[in-house]
Each structure stands twice: as structure tokens, then as C-alpha cells.
Amino acid sequence: MVAPRRSGRTRFTLLVVVLTAVTLLTLDVRGVGPIDSARRITLSALSPVADAVAWVLSPVGNAWNGITRFDEVERENAELHARLDELAGDDARETSARETLQRFLEQADVTFAGDVPQVVGRVVSGPVSAFELSVTIDKGADDGIREGMPVVTGAGLVGRVQLVTDRRSVIQLIVDPRFSVGARHVPTQGLGLIEGRGSGRPLSFVVPGDVEVGVGDLLETSGLDRSLYPPDVPIGRIIALDPEAGPEAGTAEDGDGTDPSTTTTTAIPGASGSLPSLEPVETQSVAVELHARLDRLTFLTVLLWEPAR
Amino acid sequence: MSSTLPPSQVARLVAVVAGLLVLQMAVVSRVELFGVSGNVLVVVPIVVGFLAGPERGAAAGFLAGLGVDLLVSTPLGLTALVWSLAGYGCGLATTALVRPGRATLLVLAALGAAGATAGFALVGAIFGQEQLIEWRLVRICLVTAIVAVAVALPLLPVLRWATADHLDPVHRRR
Numbered sequence: 001m002v003a004p005r006r007s008g009r010t011r012f013t014l015l016v017v018v019l020t021a022v023t024l025l026t027l028d029v030r031g032v033g034p035i036d037s038a039r040r041i042t043l044s045a046l047s048p049v050a051d052a053v054a055w056v057l058s059p060v061g062n063a064w065n066g067i068t069r070f071d072e073v074e075r076e077n078a079e080l081h082a083r084l085d086e087l088a089g090d091d092a093r094e095t096s097a098r099e100t101l102q103r104f105l106e107q108a109d110v111t112f113a114g115d116v117p118q119v120v121g122r123v124v125s126g127p128v129s130a131f132e133l134s135v136t137i138d139k140g141a142d143d144g145i146r147e148g149m150p151v152v153t154g155a156g157l158v159g160r161v162q163l164v165t166d167r168r169s170v171i172q173l174i175v176d177p178r179f180s181v182g183a184r185h186v187p188t189q190g191l192g193l194i195e196g197r198g199s200g201r202p203l204s205f206v207v208p209g210d211v212e213v214g215v216g217d218l219l220e221t222s223g224l225d226r227s228l229y230p231p232d233v234p235i236g237r238i239i240a241l242d243p244e245a246g247p248e249a250g251t252a253e254d255g256d257g258t259d260p261s262t263t264t265t266t267a268i269p270g271a272s273g274s275l276p277s278l279e280p281v282e283t284q285s286v287a288v289e290l291h292a293r294l295d296r297l298t299f300l301t302v303l304l305w306e307p308a309r
Numbered sequence: 310m311s312s313t314l315p316p317s318q319v320a321r322l323v324a325v326v327a328g329l330l331v332l333q334m335a336v337v338s339r340v341e342l343f344g345v346s347g348n349v350l351v352v353v354p355i356v357v358g359f360l361a362g363p364e365r366g367a368a369a370g371f372l373a374g375l376g377v378d379l380l381v382s383t384p385l386g387l388t389a390l391v392w393s394l395a396g397y398g399c400g401l402a403t404t405a406l407v408r409p410g411r412a413t414l415l416v417l418a419a420l421g422a423a424g425a426t427a428g429f430a431l432v433g434a435i436f437g438q439e440q441l442i443e444w445r446l447v448r449i450c451l452v453t454a455i456v457a458v459a460v461a462l463p464l465l466p467v468l469r470w471a472t473a474d475h476l477d478p479v480h481r482r483r
Contacts, residue, residue: 010364010397017371017393024375024386025436035385042379046327050334061339068342126338128330128380130345130449131430131441162382172382177440198443200344 036163044165047136051124113152116230117304119143121169123297133176133199134159137300140167148228150221150303156234156291157181157221161302169302173294174235175199182222183235185211191222194235194288197243202287203236204243209282213238219288230305240287314368314472321471322369326353326376334380337456345449347456348426349464350377354396355421356461356468359414363400365472370396383438391432395425414465415458422457423450 027033054061066073121137139145141164149161151171159179162172172179179196185207192207205219217238223231314322329350337349353373358366374389381388399421403409427450430441 010362013364014367014393014397017367018390021371021374021386021390021393024378025384025390028385029436038385039379042376046331046334046380050331053331053335054339057336061336064340125334126346128333128338129348129377129383130445130452131383132381134382170382177443198440199445201444 039163040165043136043163043168043170047124047165047168054125112156112233113230113301113303113305117144119145119302119304121300121302123300124168133173133196134162135171135173135297135300137169137171137302138167139302140165140169142166143302144304145169145302146304146306148306150229150233150305152233152301152303153292153297153299154301155293156236157229158290158292158294158297158300160228171300174203174290175201175294181229181235182224182227183219184222184231185213186218186220187214188212191224194219202239202243202289204285205238205288206283206285209284211284213241213284213286215239215241226307228307230303233303234291236288236290238286239289241284243285243287314365315474318472318474319372322353322357322372325467325471326350326373329353329373330376330380333377342452342455343448345445345452347452348377348422349456349460350374351392351395351422351425351453352418352457352461352464353468354392354425355399355418355457356414356464357472358396358398358400358421359403359409359417360465360469361400361472361474362404363397366396366398366400367393368396369468369472370394383433383441384436387433387436387438388429391425391429394428395421398424411462411465414461418457418461419454423454426450426453 024035028035119139121139121143123135124138125136127134145161145164147161147164150157151159151161157174159171159173159176161169163170173196174181174194175196175198177196177198181194183192183194183205184190185192185205188211190207190211190213192205192211195204195206197204205213207213215238219235219237221227221229221231221233221235223229333349338346340346350373354366354370357369370392371389374392375386377388377392378385399417402417403413406413427446430443430446433441
């Protein structure tokens with residue numbers, strides 16, 4: 001006689017937690033409630049402790065990554081040895097360490113942001129979950145960072161600020177499928193949209209079908225009025241006219257950019273009439289390789305840019 | 310939830326979840342296997358379900374999932390929802406067995422972790438998070454299962470302490 005009553009209570013408990021979770025889900029999806037504040041408080045509370053624990057246990061993690069990524073480390077080691085030999089045999093043997101350092105600083109310097117104020121932060125942790133495509137840096141609202149600001153390296157755009165606490169910022173990486181940015185096709189000045197497609201996959205550049213795109217063409221932020229990003233920030237280059245192609249597809253032959261498999265028809269509002277007339281516009285989607293490397297991010301620069309309102 | 314877990318147990322479980330969140334942020338998320346990192350917290354509902362039955366497994370899954378939800382960008386409650394079901398399922402599976410032992414726990418950890426991870430992606434897609442269905446999903450499930458098996462036994466005494474109910478001998482039997 002006890003079992004059915006207990007079973008009923010068990011199901012009731014499950015029902016309560018499921019309904020609570022679904023309620024929270026619905027509220028968050030609809031943007032209701034102080035959920036972002038709860039996230040900020042949690043991140044602020046746990047980050048200092050996690051940093052301390054990470055510092056203590058970093059040899060363990062380094063050793064593990066050294067073991068599991070041995071082939072990669074060995075390859076890098078070989079490359080570095082080759083580079084070292086090259087430098088040793090170089091006529092510029094007398095080049096001082098200071099000049100070498102200066103060259104490094106020039107490469108790391110962000111030169112494309114004009115007079116936009118910048119804050120450089122160190123990457124202190126990766127994503128908590130394998131599904132997340134984000135990193136956390138050690139600078140936050142105290143340094144002037146606000147949500148939505150663009151994040152770059154010396155090579156170009158890498159993401160945007162997703163969440164800010166006083167001393168931490170979570171950066172959503174550009175490869176996140178929820179990320180999109182208006183882009184300008186440099187050779188033709190055609191405008192389109194770059195979208196992330198997940199880790200390890202090239203970005204997608206969606207552009208009107210009449211824009212002639214080719215492999216190797218460069219893409220930059222559009223810088224349109226009220227754009228979320230400043231103009232002329234490098235993003236990447238087109239590596240294939242097939243959006244499903246991987247990075248190895250960079251040798252694909254140049255075409256007219258209207259591969260039927262990637263062409264869609266979209267309706268955009270026209271300019272005349274009291275009601276917008278919808279004229280079909282063909283679009284094409286091509287694969288884009290990011291300029292910046294996301295696998296070894298150490299320092300990131302936040303551009304303290306806020307779009308004009 | 311207070312009828313499911315007394316306040317003292319809730320407090321202990323929250324402390325364990327907070328400690329595991331720190332461990333996840335500081336260590337586990339930085340250690341990659343096959344290019345992805347595991348998740349140590351998914352073990353909480355599985356082990357609690359194994360130790361204390363479906364009711365407490367669901368409650369523990371809700372708490373642990375909520376903790377993770379506060380640190381990721383997917384909607385709050387998504388992990389809590391899926392992990393509640395995972396804890397409930399593991400508890401039900403355990404009660405159906407005559408003599409569940411440590412080997413059972415390891416099998417539950419592997420299957421439960423992989424199932425919870427896949428379930429998270431599927432339920433997330435229903436709630437508009439289509440990006441969770443990605444080509445790395447199988448690899449993420451596999452690594453999560455491996456990590457879960459690795460940490461299930463070490464976490465057993467910790468979670469037994471967190472969910473211990475000295476007034477109820479049923480919950481002390483394993």
C-alpha cells in the first residue's frame with residue numbers, strides 16, 4: 001500500500017521540478033526577470049575562487065593537455081626548431097632582442113581601430129560547457145567594457161562582449177551560430193552578412209547574388225550607420241564558393257558566385273508606395289576563413305565602441 | 310523541493326554543486342579530450358538518483374542544472390530540466406534492479422551522462438537553440454560519458470554525505 005503513494009509523490013516531485021524549469025526557460029527566452037543579474041552575480045562570486053583553484057592546479061591541466069595534444073605539441077616544436085634554425089642562419093644575426101620584441105609588438109598591435117579606445121584583457125578561462133563557444137577575460141565593467149562591444153586581436157574581429165561583471169567579461173566568439181555581423185566585400189564594396197557556423201567550421205557570408213565574389217577576397221565590418229561594430233575591422237577571406245566546404249577547400253576554382261546549390265531567393269522591401277513592395281533578391285552564401293586564430297587565444301582587445309543611437 | 314530534500318540536505322547539496330562548479334570552471338573545462346571538454350556536474354543527478362532514488366535524483370538534477378545554467382548562455386532552466394529527468398531516470402533504473410552495485414553506477418554514469426548531453430541538445434533545439442545540434446555532438450556525448458565514469462566513484466562518498474538522511478535507513482542502504 002505504501003508503494004503507490006510514494007510513487008505518486010515521486011511523480012509529483014518530478015512534475016514540480018519540470019514545471020519550475022520550464023517556467024524559468026520561458027521567462028528567460030522571453031527576456032523577463034532579473035536573470036542576467038543572477039548570471040552576473042554567479043560569475044562574480046565563483047570566478048575569483050575558480051582562478052585561485054586554476055592557478056594551483058594548472059600543472060595538472062598543462063600535463064594532461066601536453067599528453068593528449070602530444071602530436072600537435074611535437075609538430076609545433078618542430079616548426080619552432082625550423083624557425084629557430086632559420087633565424088640563426090639569417091644574415092640579421094646581429095638583430096637585437098629589442099628589435100625582435102618590437103616586431104612582435106607591431107604584429108600584436110591593433111592598427112585598424114582608428115581612435116576607438118581599447119582595453120586589453122587576458123583570457124582566464126574557456127567555456128564552462130562544451131556547447132559554449134566563448135571565453136572569459138579578466139577585464140570588465142570597471143574598465144569601461146559594456147555588453148555588445150566588439151572584441152578583436154591584431155588579426156581582426158573574434159567576437160563580442162556577451163556578459164559583463166565588474167572584473168570579468170564573457171566573450172561570445174564569432175564562430176557561434178548565434179553570432180552575425182554585417183560585412184563589406186572589399187573588392188566590390190558589396191554588403192552582406194557573416195554568420196558563425198560552429199567550432200571548426202568556416203564562417204558563412206551571405207551576400208546578394210549580383211555581387212561578384214571570388215576565392216581570396218577580403219571581408220571587413222561594414223561600418224554602416226548604427227552598426228554594432230566600427231568600420232573596416234578585418235574579418236576574414238573567402239576560401240570557397242561552397243558554404244559547406246572546409247578550410248582545405250581554399251583551392252576551389254573561382255566561379256561566377258552563383259552556384260545554384262547555394263543560391264536562394266529572398267524578398268526585401270522596396271522603396272516606393274505606401275506599403276513596401278517586395279522584390280525578390282537572389283542571395284549567395286560562401287565559406288569564409290577567419291583571419292584570427294581562435295584555438296590559442298591569450299590576449300583579447302575590447303574596442304570600447306558603442307554604436308550611434 | 311523541501312518535501313523532497315530537507316533544508317540541511319539542500320544546503321549540503323548546494324555546497325557540493327558550488328564546489329563542483331568551481332572545479333568545472335577551473336580545471337575540467339580547460340582539459341580537453343578529442344578536442345572537447347567534459348562536464349563533471351552531470352554526475353550529480355546520476356549518483357544521487359542511484360543513492361537516494363528518483364525523487365531526490367530529480368531534485369539534485371534541478372539544483373546542479375540550475376547552477377550550470379547560470380554560467381552558460383543557453384536559456385536558464387534548460388540544463389535543469391534535462392538533468393531533472395536524467396536524475397529521475399537513473400533513480401528509477403536503480404530501484405528496478407535487485408542488487409545495484411558499483412558496476413551498475415559506472416554503467417549508469419556512462420549512459421546517463423551521454424543521454425543527458427544528447428537530451429540537452431535535443432530539448433534545446435525545441436526551445437530555439439538549434440546551434441546545439443552540431444557535428445561535435447557525438448564527440449561531446451562520448452567525452453562527457455568518459456568523464457562521468459572517471460568521477461562517479463570519487464564523488465560517491467561526497468554525494469552520499471550531501472544526501473544522507475539519518476532518519477531514513479532506506480537512503481543509507483548503498
